Structures are given as C-alpha cells and as structure tokens.
Amino acid sequence: MKPVRHPDAPAPGDPLGAHYEHCFGCGPGQPHGLHLEARAGEGVALTAEFTVQPAHQGAPGLAHGGVLATALDETLGSLNWLLRTVAVTGRLETDYVRPVPVGTTLHLAAEVTAVAGRKIYSRAVGRLDGPDGPVAVRADALFVEVKVDHFIDHGRPEEIQAAMSDPDQVRRARAFEVNP
Numbered sequence: 509m510k511p512v513r514h515p516d517a518p519a520p521g522d523p524l525g526a527h528y529e530h531c532f533g534c535g536p537g538q539p540h541g542l543h544l545e546a547r548a549g550e551g552v553a554l555t556a557e558f559t560v561q562p563a564h565q566g567a568p569g570l571a572h573g574g575v576l577a578t579a580l581d582e583t584l585g586s587l588n589w590l591l592r593t594v595a596v597t598g599r600l601e602t603d604y605v606r607p608v609p610v611g612t613t614l615h616l617a618a619e620v621t622a623v624a625g626r627k628i629y630s631r632a633v634g635r636l637d638g639p640d641g642p643v644a645v646r647a648d649a650l651f652v653e654v655k656v657d658h659f660i661d662h663g664r665p666e667e668i669q670a671a672m673s674d675p676d677q678v679r680r681a682r683a684f685e686v687n688p
C-alpha cells in the first residue's frame with residue numbers, strides 16, 4: 509500500500525528535533541553521538557544531516573561503517589514520525605559506495621516506499637558535499653510497528669523510569685512515540 513502522511517505530521521521544512529535526549533543517533537545528551545538533524549520533506553520523506561566527528565572513525569580519518577549504518581537507521585526511523593507510527597528496525601540492508609572522511613557532512617534523504625499491515629518499507633541515500641553530491645551510502649529497511657509496551661517491557665528499568673517521570677510532557681511522549 510502507498511504510504512500516507514499523517515495529517516499532524518510536521519510541515520515540510522520543519523526540523524523534527526531529537527526524539528530522546530540520550531539517543532545515540534540524534535540526542536543532544538550523547539557527547540559522542542551523531543547529533544543527526546532531520547527535517548520533514550514532502551509526502552512521507554525527509555532529509556537529514558550528520559557531520560562525521562573524530563569519535564566516529566573506523567580506519568584512520570574515515571567514518572566507521574557501523575556509524576554510517578546508524579546514521580541511515582536514524583534517518584529511516586525518523587520517517588515513522590511522519591506516519592505517526594511507533595516502529596522499530598526489523599531489517600537494515602546497507603550499501604557502502606564511497607568512503608566518508610572525518611569532517612564530512614553526510615546529506616541524507618529517506619522515504620517510505622510502502623506500508624503493508626505492520627510492515628513499513630523505506631529507503632535512504634547519503635551523499636557527500638551537498639544534497640546533490642556523489643552517493644556514499646544507501647540503505648533499504650523494514651520497520652515493524654510495535655506498541656509502546658515494546659519499550660516498557662524490554663528497556664532497562666532505570667532509563668524507562670527516568671523517561672516516564674520526565675516533567676516535560678512533550679519530551680516524555682516523544683521518548684516513546686517514535687522510537688527507542
């Protein structure tokens with residue numbers, strides 16, 4: 509089925525912001541995290557940027573492949589915000605096309621391609637030097653819709669308790685609404 513953008517999804521161009529302070533992908537409270545910043549696009553699509561820091565190296569001066577997969581995962585996961593569906597990554601298939609040097613800003617673009625029951629199919633691409641630059645990484649993913657209980661049942665109680673007792677109502681909801 510064709511994906512449907514939720515009527516309450518952020519407007520095209522709006523920043524999505526971090527969904528959880530301590531998220532390794534987007535949280536401002538993670539000193540070595542990716543600090544990825546995503547913006548809503550048209551339809552069920554978005555763009556994101558991530559600048560590779562020295563803490564993200566694999567080989568000298570180059571981004572670690574797992575970190576690049578994280579950037580793709582985070583970008584793809586952010587799409588669920590446009591569907592307003594709570595979902596987790598079930599499958600992530602990554603193509604590494606070009607090495608990504610430290611200091612580079614990776615320009616990511618992602619879209620949901622189909623929804624079938626609880627399954628959300630999506631793809632993403634990451635480019636160097638700008639939104640139209642050469643392709644460095646690509647991914648296809650399957651996210652699976654879950655209930656909020658997924659996090660409450662499986663997450664470590666300390667963090668679950670802390671997130672649930674956050675006095676900021678919006679932050680409290682966001683920690684569970686989009687993803688872990």
Ligand SMILES: CCCCCCCC(=O)SCCNC(=O)CCNC(=O)[C@H](O)C(C)(C)COP(=O)(O)OP(=O)(O)OC[C@H]1O[C@@H](n2cnc3c(N)ncnc32)[C@H](O)[C@@H]1OP(=O)(O)O
Pocket residue numbers: 527533581582583584585586587589595596597598599625626627650652654686687688
């Ligand atoms: C802004 C937010 C950004 C966040 C970005 C980061 C996102 C993440 O990293 S999430 C964390 C990583 N992911 C996880 O921890 C998930 C761990 N896995 C699980 O909890 C479960 O396996 C889960 C929820 C994915 C599926 O389990 P369950 O709910 O029992 O569903 P299940 O019945 O097995 O599968 C549902 C459907 O998905 C399919 N499916 C599930 N996993 C896969 C897979 N790996 N490959 C292909 N299909 C799959 C099943 O075949 C089934 O299809 P159908 O409905 O056609 O029979």
